[in-house]
Amino acid sequence: MRRRATATLAVLSGMGGALLVAGCSQSGIGATGIGAFAGVGPVPYQHASAFMPVGFSESLIGQDRYRIEVKGPLGSPRERMEKIALTRAAEIGKDAKHKYFKVEGVQVSNSCKSYVTGGKPGSMGAGKTKVSAHTILTADVTFAPAPADPSFVETRGAFERYRAELDQDQTSSPPVDPSTAQCG
Template sequence: MAKFTQRGCDVLSVLTAIGSLAVLNGCASGGQPLSLTPGGLPAVTGYTEGNAVMPQGYQVSGGGDNALRVTVTGSATTPNERLLKIALARAAQYGTEQNSKTFRAAEPAYSVRCGKTSVSERGATRALSPTDYRVVTLDVTFGKSSSADPADRPTKPTAAALLAEIQAEQIPQETQAALAAQLAQACGRSAP
């Protein structure tokens, strides 16, 4: 009987480990599968929440005094315009969740985050395939009432329109390759 119990525990441990890995993959990818394009380039960033394991996607900080900062981290193949749409969509959606009628976005700040090309392990240097990112940061303020000011955007219709646009948008393979090469050059490397 002790043998059966030990074997049962071993099987249960393996199944638990497999389940945990599946959950971590789902969390890391924002619910989307981790993938590369047919050309071997990273996939274009979608409307997902980023996290420490998989930084691609939006992250929200602040929220006090009707203000918010949305930071969107995108793959090397994602155009800045798409990242800005994701930031605006998340801001509009957040405003809707907070019952705000309008939101106003400041000028976006664009930057890049260059990945490591090597790592030292036990005195030896090992080469890495770097992962570079495009980053857009957007500061947003919200209003509880409608406004005639053209800089103020309505939250609910803006969120719906931008989400539909992001969903329908297709980035051509040639454009993705050019964007990846451009980012590699900005990070001081040759094209991937």
């Protein structure tokens, strides 16, 4: 498993890190699959990485402002992705000792990228085109020492409350059905 992931990374690096973007349709996803995400449960509360792109990531975009990105399999429910963004915002606030936060500027989009798998020529799977398809939610978060308006949430206790809601949803959410969503 590790060798396969390394080979794919080497191919992407050899291409200057550029990925060919292609449109996905319902038939395209069914034909190529979306790897380990087909028919899986809800998006987990975890950091996303190059090897596990499903989850959340964040970046500092200004003083006391973060951008949180939640990436899930194509067709992931927006409500779950919003809860993950809220939970991550509360966790950042708790860790940085910010008293209040507000989530704003939420956007949802779909992303489809085609890539060619690596490996030795002639080996199983080498040189095949695969599609990576995701739903992406992006939310901007502002932290403040006092609530500037009623939409600010008190950080203390919010992380535990939101995390408990996510854990409950994890057991009651239906599996993601990628055939119901499209990219483009």
